Amino acid sequence: MLRDIAYSLISAGYKIPKSVEEKIGRFSYQIYLAALLKKLRINCVLDVGANIGYFAENIRKLGYKGQILSFEPHPEIFPILQKNFKDDTLWRGYDLGLGSEDALATFNLNTYSELSSFLVPNASMPKTVNSCEVKIKALDSLLDDILTLVPEPRIFLKMDTQGYDIEVVKGASKCIDKILCLQSEISVRANYINIPSYLDALRYYESLGFEVADLFAAFRNPEGYVTEYDCLMVRSKT
Template sequence: MLGDIAYSLISAGYKMPKSVKAKIERFFYQSYIAELLKKLRINCVLDVGANIGTYAQNLRKLGYKGHILCFEPHPEIFPTLQKNFKHDPLWRGYNLGLGNEDALAAFHFNTYSELSSFLVPEASMPKTVNSCEVKIKPLDSLLDEILTLVPEPRIFLKMDTQGYDTEVVKGASKCMDKVLCLQSEIAVRSYYMNMPSYLDALRYYETLGFELVDLFAASRNPEGCVVEYDCLMVRSEIN
């Protein structure tokens, strides 16, 4: 019945408003995340590129009650993140970036804070307004602390670092066996210099034993074409 109605609307030239379409896509994405967390019995979410903590807040709204560890290098954004998790005993935050080494690196502030990155933006990006050096640590160096907080972690690694996701994973070689699933933002069209393509990123994650289970549009251009996907990958042996 619903299928017939849908075909009738399409044949009559009805076009769904972009705002409605985005909400429907968001609903399916959030539903999938909630089911995945329950299915894999995730008890520790690593939110890399947390910004002000919106992703973590949404996890709580979805009913996730486990540990959340947020990593956000932006020094001007981190205080807001702190405010958002201060009343949640299982939610912690770290004012640093994750990468492949223990170092200081240039972090480029964007007009839109969520677009700030360790990578230099292409000319088509909104203007970079400033930059400063911030700490980068490999996830491996924080493993002991994670194990103290969550003795038997079942980890979901969520990454949204504006082109730096694969570097985050490279710095987690000693603890990737504890990561049961990951979410990475992969680019069909790159807005940052030296950002890996979506195909290269997927191939790299597959070499580590992860299998693609779904893709959700993270951003689209004005014509409606996908620019970035949030890819969800699960360890092959448990999928």
């Protein structure tokens, strides 16, 4: 793959601009993801932490034609998401977060909406500018909705919740067997207070029967060190 070629060039002493390396990495990820969705015959994508719908729009461009359910609790961002999915009959959205139980929770709004979280950012992150109470639901409580839309779901669970991914999975105990693949943003260096470490996250997902398929750098600090990975995991023996 292009990513492997780039690493070979770097090892041979060639200097590749960081912007080019990042583009190669994203392209490699997209090609791999498209092949994985097809291989696993995924027919239902749960887009948790959807923001305005970047991920959903991207997988449509990659050729995915099945059902998409997007979840976004940010009150200012969800209306933009609605506009983006209004013409796609197999894409719908929910203005709530997912977690381990049905509840109300404080959502910390960041200047950069993608960094808003149920967790509090640490000193190295852009500061929270406001907060609000939002609804959280357990995925299990939405199972009937999913089964109505997709009677025999083969689910890909994509999570980008800024540290809340494990709580999302904890709320899916009754439907975990229907999740064939998941993507979780795992933290190597803590950007939020009390965020689970990447090792704890991997151990938890593995305890549920998932194994690592691949890791892609999601964010690097100014020194070039990876702070977060997008971790793709597949249910064993799918």
